[in-house]
Amino acid sequence: MSDDFSRNxxxxxxxxxxIAQVCRDIGLNRQQFNRYLSGAGMPAAHNLRRIARYFRSTEAELMAPHEEFERRRKTDRVARHAGPLDLFAEAFQTGSSEMRRYLGWYHSHITSPSWxxxxxxxxSCLYERDGYVLVRSLERATSRDGSIVHRTRYDGVVTRRGGRIYILEQEARSEASVDETILMPSPRQxxxxxxxxxxxxATRPYLLPYASRSIWKKLGAQVPAREALGACGVLPFNSRKIDPTIRSYLSTETLTVS
Known part of the structure; x- marks a missing residue:
């Protein structure tokens, strides 16, 4: 069985x-992983699960006889190439230990022609599930006179490529818009x-495409969810609730397309 596993x-x-990148993505020691490849050792149950998730497989499939495993892989390849959206499935699949340091809750900040x-x-919350990093975002906005109330939820996928974090989100309603955010983390900080x-x-007054600088602030684990959500909304540029770092970064004018 161990010989089949190592061959698979x-x-x-x-x-x-x-192989080095695979080890980094899964979060396993290279020397330890080499033992699995050579058949000199078998992973513990929790490591086997991490390996299976990374390769979009199951523990049972990894332990299957090698000939059966290869036949199944060939069938899966044909099925995967059936649709164009499968091109993005692999791009957004990640077991990267480097991405895990960015998981958690954030306050996102942008400027918008709507406000x-x-x-x-x-x-926004970045979280990991089934080998993917996912995002859920909530927006709450009320005009100054209270005549317009805007509440929106977004769900999406996240990946890290070339040192950049790519976030693709869809609004959770019919005929929803699709938004993209690209963030530039500093690996040493x-x-x-x-x-x-x-x-x-933009949601109003017209459905115009726009681009805005975006800055996300990491929230500590001790911040209650109700408090974090209550701090969201439309804030004046000179509001004391806005960090100087955020205000300075967003001072560049928003680009719109008419």
Missing amino acids: LRSLCADRGS EGCILRGL KVNYLQGITMGV
Whole structure:
């Protein structure tokens, strides 16, 4: 059984190119992983599960006889190439230990033509599930006179490529817009702020595409969810609730397309 597992694992790694990168993505020691590849050792149950999730497989499939495993892989390849959306499935699949340091809650900040002269603060959570990093974002906005109330939820997927974090979100309603955010983390610094750009479609007065600088502030684990959500909304640019770092970064004018 261990011989089948090691052969199956070598076959999967051959498609990835770099064993070192596979180890970093899964979060396993290279020397330990080499023992699995050579058949000199078997992973513990929790490590076997991590390996299976990374390769979008199951523990049982990894332990299957090698010939059966290869036949199933060939069938799966044909099925995966059936649709164009499968091109994105692999791009957003990640077991990267490097990405895990960015998981958690954030206050996101952008400017939007829907709320001119203001900063829109939302609440976003990055979390891992089934080998993917996912995002859920909430926006709450009320006009100054109270005549307009805007509440929106977004769900999406996240990946890290070339040192950049790519976030693709869809509004949770019919005929929803799709927004993209690209953030530029500093690999050597503690995660406090993530700066980048957001592209989306304004909700009012017209459905215009726009691009805005975007800055996410990491929230501590001790911040209650109700408090974090209550701090969201449309804030004046000079509000004391806005950090100087955030205000300075968002001072550049928002780009719209008419």
